[in-house]
Amino acid sequence: MEKIEVGEIFTIIDENDQENEVEIIGTVELEGTEYAAVSFVEDIQQENDEEMDVFFLKVDLDGDFAAIDSDEEFDKVLAAFDEMMDEEE
Numbered sequence: 001m002e003k004i005e006v007g008e009i010f011t012i013i014d015e016n017d018q019e020n021e022v023e024i025i026g027t028v029e030l031e032g033t034e035y036a037a038v039s040f041v042e043d044i045q046q047e048n049d050e051e052m053d054v055f056f057l058k059v060d061l062d063g064d065f066a067a068i069d070s071d072e073e074f075d076k077v078l079a080a081f082d083e084m085m086d087e088e089e
Contacts, residue, residue: 004036004059012065025054028080034059035068035077056081 008024021041028035036057043052056077057065068074 004034004063009041026081026084027059028077028084030076030080035080036065037081 004024004027006024006026009021011019011021013019022038023041023044024036025039025044026037028037036059037054038057039052039054056068056074058068058073060066068077
């Protein structure tokens, strides 16, 4: 499996078939699954932390990104990222 790197930029297609460039701003492994926190490149370039949308994607065995299926799983990933960010400050 190819390792994903913080700072990597890739294009996702949203539900309206619009292409959006996103950048990986962090990764965390939880219960054997890797997750990536991503944000829109244009938000990052504006450097306005209050307006930056961050969302999480699950990394599957092929290194592809998938949506997080449940609120419970999302809450666990969010808590892990919050903990990681607190340690970095």
